[in-house]
Amino acid sequence: MDKPTVDVVILNYNTRDILAQCIPNVLKYSQGEHVRIVLADNCSTDGSMEFARKTFGEQLDYIEIPENLGFAGGYNYALAQRSSDYFLLLNSDAEPAHDQWLDELIEASQQQNFAAAHPHIWDDNQRNRFEYAGANGGFMDPYGFPFCRGRIFGNVESDTKQYDDPMEIFWASGAALFVKREAWENAGGLDDRFFAHMEEIDLCWRLKNLGYKIYSVPRSRVFHMGGATLSNQSPRKTFLNFRNGLLMMHKNLEEDKRDRIIFQRKLFDGLAGVFFLIQGKFQHTVEIIKAHRAFDKIKIKFHSDIPKKDIKSHAGVITDSLVLGYFFKGKRTWNCWFR
Numbered sequence: 001m002d003k004p005t006v007d008v009v010i011l012n013y014n015t016r017d018i019l020a021q022c023i024p025n026v027l028k029y030s031q032g033e034h035v036r037i038v039l040a041d042n043c044s045t046d047g048s049m050e051f052a053r054k055t056f057g058e059q060l061d062y063i064e065i066p067e068n069l070g071f072a073g074g075y076n077y078a079l080a081q082r083s084s085d086y087f088l089l090l091n092s093d094a095e096p097a098h099d100q101w102l103d104e105l106i107e108a109s110q111q112q113n114f115a116a117a118h119p120h121i122w123d124d125n126q127r128n129r130f131e132y133a134g135a136n137g138g139f140m141d142p143y144g145f146p147f148c149r150g151r152i153f154g155n156v157e158s159d160t161k162q163y164d165d166p167m168e169i170f171w172a173s174g175a176a177l178f179v180k181r182e183a184w185e186n187a188g189g190l191d192d193r194f195f196a197h198m199e200e201i202d203l204c205w206r207l208k209n210l211g212y213k214i215y216s217v218p219r220s221r222v223f224h225m226g227g228a229t230l231s232n233q234s235p236r237k238t239f240l241n242f243r244n245g246l247l248m249m250h251k252n253l254e255e256d257k258r259d260r261i262i263f264q265r266k267l268f269d270g271l272a273g274v275f276f277l278i279q280g281k282f283q284h285t286v287e288i289i290k291a292h293r294a295f296d297k298i299k300i301k302f303h304s305d306i307p308k309k310d311i312k313s314h315a316g317v318i319t320d321s322l323v324l325g326y327f328f329k330g331k332r333t334w335n336c337w338f339r
Contacts, residue, residue: 003034004085004109006102011074013042015092016051018225022095023052027059029096036061040078042068071174072199073192079184087184089177089200093225097122104220105178108166115183115212116204118172119220122159129158131224134173136163137216138201139334141322142311143265144249146171146201149216149334152326157333164218170316172214174200176222183212191251193302197237198244205252208314209306235283242269242291250299254308261311266292268323275327 008030012019019039026037039056040063041049049064063078079087086109088102096102101119108117118138123131130136135150135157149169150157172178177200187206190199204214249262269288276284311317318337325331 003032004106005034005036006086006088006106007036007038007079007082007084008088008090008102009038009040009075009078009082010090010092011040011042011071011078012044012048012052012092013068013074014044014046014048016044016046016048018093019048019052020055022093023056023060025095026090027056029099030102031099032102035102036084038063038078038082040074041065042070042074069192070195072190072194072196076189076192079181079189083181085181087177087179087181089174089179090222091175091224093124094121094175095124095223097221097223101220101222104217108215108217108220109178109180111213111215113211113213114180114215115187115207115210116172116177116179116214117217117220118169118215119176119178119222120159120163120216120218121173121175121222121224123156124223124225127223130156131175132156132226133175133224136218137167137169137316138171138173138204139316139318139337140170140201140311140314141318141320143261143268143321143323144245145265145268145322146198146245147322147334148173152322152332152334155326155332162335163216166218167216168315169214169216170208170314171201171204172216175224175226178217178220183207183210186210187212187306191302194244194247195240197240198248202244202248202251205248206304206306209252209304209309213315235287238284239287239291239294242272242288243294246291246295247299247302250295251302251304252306252308252311254310257310268321271323271327 038061121131123129130150135148273285
């Protein structure tokens with residue numbers, strides 16, 4: 001039986017030096033006629049595409065996007081031009097750790113109602129630690145706060161093989177998102193109005209509401225530098241995460257529960273703002289306020305026709321508040337929530 005076809009799609013914006021470091025290992029560990037490596041460029045100005053064409057030639061397929069459409073818009077533009085069975089959205093600062101990384105994901109995709117999968121993501125700078133953007137799979141609390149198996153808020157765990165078992169999760173990281181093309185198209189791809197941050201969680205939530213399943217596949221392993229686009233400490237990232245988190249909830253929650261849950265979420269956001277002030281991060285508190293104002297202004301435009309389900313009915317969602325558990329009960333690792 002022939003293997004299903006896979007496009008590994010790397011979205012680039014002004015990361016020439018990082019491409020030089022990461023693409024060789026992507027090529028090395030992604031062999032086979034069923035695999036194509038695609039470099040999609042978001043209108044870079046640093047000579048990235050010229051460098052890639054000269055260095056890697058016909059080993060890559062190339063897509064030039066006429067303007068910077070952001071993470072979501074860039075991937076929507078690129079994937080609309082591809083027709084493989086599966087897509088793997090790979091950050092330009094990520095690279096596989098071994099030659100079976102795709103085979104493990106393809107094997108996981110044979111499960112019923114499969115939509116997407118998440119490899120085990122290590123921090124490229126500390127290779128015994130999980131990486132912030134996804135770690136070993138994404139989860140959610142009932143108030144829309146995402147966390148990972150291996151990372152809750154700023155607490156990133158060392159990898160001691162404590163999470164090596166595959167399991168169903170709520171969301172897969174956009175740093176290395178393996179998704180079935182049919183599911184991607186049925187869900188409508190990424191919401192490009194988000195521009196960047198949280199859009200992969202929004203996609204996974206829509207996939208969940210459609211009845212699909214998403215899995216963590218720890219035997220597929222990836223290194224990720226992280227912070228190549230925006231640092232975790234960036235006030236701009238704080239704005240996008242808080243605004244987009246609310247927009248994602250507005251789109252995907254059951255309408256009869258939505259306003260109540262979003263009101264509760266805003267209270268927790270206010271608590272987060274207080275913590276930022278205590279830490280001396282005044283600008284982050286300002287960005288939360290800006291995010292709430294932006295959400296209230298544009299939320300009416302964000303709607304999904306996909307039927308909604310109770311958020312607590314989905315695999316990978318805890319029943320209690322992550323904020324209260326983390327800050328007031330000391331539940332700072334994934335094992336504290338799933339014993």
